[in-house]
Amino acid sequence: xxxxxxxxxxxxxxxxxxxxxxxxxxxxxxxxxxxxxxxxxxxxxxxxxxxxxxxxxxxxxxxxxxxxxxxxxxxxxxxxxxxxxxxxxxxxxxxxxxxxxxxxxxxxxxxxxxxxxxxxxxxxxxxxxxxxxxxxxxxxxxxxxxxxxxxxxxxxxxxxxxxxxxxxxxxxxxxxxxxxxxxxxxxxxxxxxxxxxxxxxxxxxxxxxxxxxxxxxxxxxxxxxxxxxxxxxxxxxxxxxxxxxxxxxxxxxxxxxxxxxxxxxxxxxxxxxxxxxxxxxxxxxxxxxxxxxxxxxxxxxxxxxxxxxxxxxxxxxxxxxxxxxxxxxxxxxxxxx
Amino acid sequence: xxxxxxxxxxxxxxxxxxxxxxxxxxxxxxxxxxxxxxxxxxxxxxxxxxxxxxxxxxxxxxxxxxxxxxxxxxxxxxxxxxxxxxxxxxxxxxxxxxxxxxxxxxxxxxxxxxxxxxxxxxxxxxxxxxxxxxxxxxxxxxxxxxxxxxxxxxxxxxxxxxxxxxxxxxxxxxxxxxxxxxxxxxxxxxxxxxxxxxxxxxxxxxxxxxxxxxxxxxxxxxxxxxxxxxxxxxxxxxxxxxxxxxxxxxxxxxxxxxxxxxxxxxxxxxxxxxxxxxxxxxxxxxxxxxxxxxxxxxxxxxxxxxxxxxxxxxxxxxxxxxxxxxxxxxxxxxxxxxx
Numbered sequence: 001x002x003x004x005x006x007x008x009x010x011x012x013x014x015x016x017x018x019x020x021x022x023x024x025x026x027x028x029x030x031x032x033x034x035x036x037x038x039x040x041x042x043x044x045x046x047x048x049x050x051x052x053x054x055x056x057x058x059x060x061x062x063x064x065x066x067x068x069x070x071x072x073x074x075x076x077x078x079x080x081x082x083x084x085x086x087x088x089x090x091x092x093x094x095x096x097x098x099x100x101x102x103x104x105x106x107x108x109x110x111x112x113x114x115x116x117x118x119x120x121x122x123x124x125x126x127x128x129x130x131x132x133x134x135x136x137x138x139x140x141x142x143x144x145x146x147x148x149x150x151x152x153x154x155x156x157x158x159x160x161x162x163x164x165x166x167x168x169x170x171x172x173x174x175x176x177x178x179x180x181x182x183x184x185x186x187x188x189x190x191x192x193x194x195x196x197x198x199x200x201x202x203x204x205x206x207x208x209x210x211x212x213x214x215x216x217x218x219x220x221x222x223x224x225x226x227x228x229x230x231x232x233x234x235x236x237x238x239x240x241x242x243x244x245x246x247x248x249x250x251x252x253x254x255x256x257x258x259x260x261x262x263x264x265x266x267x268x269x270x271x272x273x274x275x276x277x278x279x280x281x282x283x284x285x286x287x288x289x290x291x292x293x294x295x296x297x298x299x300x301x302x303x304x305x306x307x308x309x310x311x312x313x314x315x316x317x318x319x320x321x322x323x324x325x326x327x328x329x330x331x332x333x334x335x336x337x
Numbered sequence: 338x339x340x341x342x343x344x345x346x347x348x349x350x351x352x353x354x355x356x357x358x359x360x361x362x363x364x365x366x367x368x369x370x371x372x373x374x375x376x377x378x379x380x381x382x383x384x385x386x387x388x389x390x391x392x393x394x395x396x397x398x399x400x401x402x403x404x405x406x407x408x409x410x411x412x413x414x415x416x417x418x419x420x421x422x423x424x425x426x427x428x429x430x431x432x433x434x435x436x437x438x439x440x441x442x443x444x445x446x447x448x449x450x451x452x453x454x455x456x457x458x459x460x461x462x463x464x465x466x467x468x469x470x471x472x473x474x475x476x477x478x479x480x481x482x483x484x485x486x487x488x489x490x491x492x493x494x495x496x497x498x499x500x501x502x503x504x505x506x507x508x509x510x511x512x513x514x515x516x517x518x519x520x521x522x523x524x525x526x527x528x529x530x531x532x533x534x535x536x537x538x539x540x541x542x543x544x545x546x547x548x549x550x551x552x553x554x555x556x557x558x559x560x561x562x563x564x565x566x567x568x569x570x571x572x573x574x575x576x577x578x579x580x581x582x583x584x585x586x587x588x589x590x591x592x593x594x595x596x597x598x599x600x601x602x603x604x605x606x607x608x609x610x611x612x613x614x615x616x617x618x619x620x621x622x623x624x625x626x627x628x629x630x631x632x633x634x635x636x637x638x639x640x641x642x643x644x645x646x647x648x649x650x651x652x653x654x655x656x657x658x659x660x661x662x663x664x665x666x667x668x669x670x671x672x673x674x675x676x
Contacts, residue, residue, distance in 0.1 A: 144375060233456055234451055234452075234453050234456035234457035235456060235457055235458055235459040235460070237412075237417055237451070237457070238451060238457045238458065238459070238517075238520070239459070239470070240417055241415060241417060241444065241448060241449050242444065242470055242471040242474060242520070243441045243442070243443075243444030243445060243471060243474055243475055244441075244470065244474055245441065246437075248474075253459055256461055257459065257460070257461055330461070331460070331461065332460070332461060332463075332504040332506070333460055333504065333506045
């Protein structure tokens with residue numbers, strides 16, 4: 001197993017290098033201009049100077065190499081220095097990946113925005129799972145019952161109606177009409193007292209609910225299908241003939257076998273949490289990673305877009321590996337040697 | 338087969354000693370739903386009125402072609418399905434009226450060996466835990482005693498007791514069927530339904546498993562209901578044989594009599610399909626070849642279920658269902674044309 005993981009990790013290195021180059025090439029070859037958002041009054045010589053100061057006069061492969069060194073060597077060393085106080089090499093002259101828009105290190109921006117995303121999107125993912133699994137189980141166990149029919153209808157609604165619609169409806173109903181929850185997510189709110197905690201919970205309810213509804217809709221369908229696949233298998237009948245109670249049959253035999261595809265699905269869904277729910281974050285003004293990415297794209301802030309996209313790529317490759325390993329642990333028929 | 342009256346139910350001898358299992362007019366109908374609102378459109382009459390008695394330590398063979406309801410009858414007896422109608426008495430306890438918890442308490446006494454040794458074992462449990470699960474549920478065995486019992490069971494079915502930590506997929510088909518047998522034996526059952534236990538195995542392994550089942554019967558005093566479509570194997574293992582067609586038992590009798598002097602036209606046709614070992618005699622053998630397919634159990638023919646394919650059917654066969662007739666001791670047949 002350890003050998004398999006190491007082999008997979010080694011194989012991931014060339015994959016990620018290719019991915020990073022493809023991302024870089026796409027962004028670089030796209031006709032975007034970091035000075036495009038400046039006022040029309042700024043003369044073209046000044047614009048040219050700005051481009052030079054950003055290093056845009058250098059050839060593409062040089063810029064790719066520089067970014068790669070900054071990402072792979074400089075930033076990890078920097079994190080090492082800040083977290084553990086270990087200084088390796090010349091810390092003073094080490095260049096970092098700087099955002100073209102804010103001139104601050106991209107990693108710092110990401111670190112700043114990660115908690116909001118994790119709280120809102122992560123919690124919604126968690127709630128989505130917690131809702132979807134029991135609903136899927138009951139739906140499958142009582143297939144074609146009224147509960148199943150309603151569940152199917154709601155799930156269909158959940159994943160066919162986009163979050164930018166449900167989100168806006170939620171804002172109109174609960175913020176504008178009923179005035180229960182704030183319309184805008186306030187990131188500066190610090191939880192220092194009970195009151196602030198209540199405020200925090202209140203502002204999280206709507207985005208989390210909208211996203212959790214969407215996640216649960218999809219996941220409950222998978223859960224229902226996975227249970228149905230197993231429910232009529234012969235080993236379930238064997239378990240009943242052993243004289244086990246229905247709940248033991250369902251929870252021990254059926255559920256454990258049905259969870260294999262679900263766990264994989266969940267593991268592969270975790271990178272998308274970090275990716276943030278771009279649209280939902282926009283609607284509720286949660287300044288998380290999704291919003292950072294959107295702003296960076298709009299402002300042609302290529303280092304930020306490049307770094308964020310590549311981080312997502314790393315997470316996806318990593319969680320793919322985790323899903324495969326989990327699969328092997330959950331299903332004894334799968335062996336990695 | 339309807340009950341003639343309460344005292345002499347169809348196909349059971351009234352003067353027999355106490356049966357272990359008694360079936361009275363057992364029916365298992367499955368609804369067919371169709372259309373937008375999934376209304377009930379009809380009934381699959383998988384088992385349609387079956388009575389017979391099973392004596393302690395007997396081995397009753399149940400034969401019939403695919404889809405005639407053999408397996409459904411087996412599962413219904415164990416109440417893996419609730420019967421639609423009729424009574425199933427196990428040691429004079431009416432199973433149909435038991436609450437689920439009381440039924441579960443009785444499960445150790447009646448077990449089933451399933452047809453498919455691959456799918457009937459949970460792929461994510463080790464062999465040890467598959468066999469130990471009934472012990473956890475119904476016995477007080479713990480720790481060392483429990484693992485000793487599991488090893489004892491594996492040994493009893495001819496498997497290496499060190500295999501407890503392996504998973505089902507690591508075994509061959511014959512070994513898996515032995516695991517299924519060990520699991521069924523775990524709580525010292527009295528009655529085992531063998532649902533085509535050898536159908537999924539190749540011939541060399543079939544003999545081993547059948548011999549194992551026979552040895553266990555002798556050693557542990559088990560009662561078998563042996564479901565199979567292998568007439569030769571049934572002749573070898575069962576003393577009494579029931580022939581099933583379209584959810585009904587058409588003939589039931591002692592094996593030697595049924596194989597030599599079968600009376601029902603369906604039994605005759607079925608037996609004539611068994612090839613002979615001698616190629617010279619096999620070439621000259623006259624076969625009764627049935628035409629047509631088995632009618633749908635959702636829409637069975639009127640009167641005798643076999644009349645649509647029967648070579649000797651008459652008009653009265655379409656009008657009424659033949660009642661079981663007793664030909665000699667323990668030999669029953671349901672056909673108008675048998676006297």
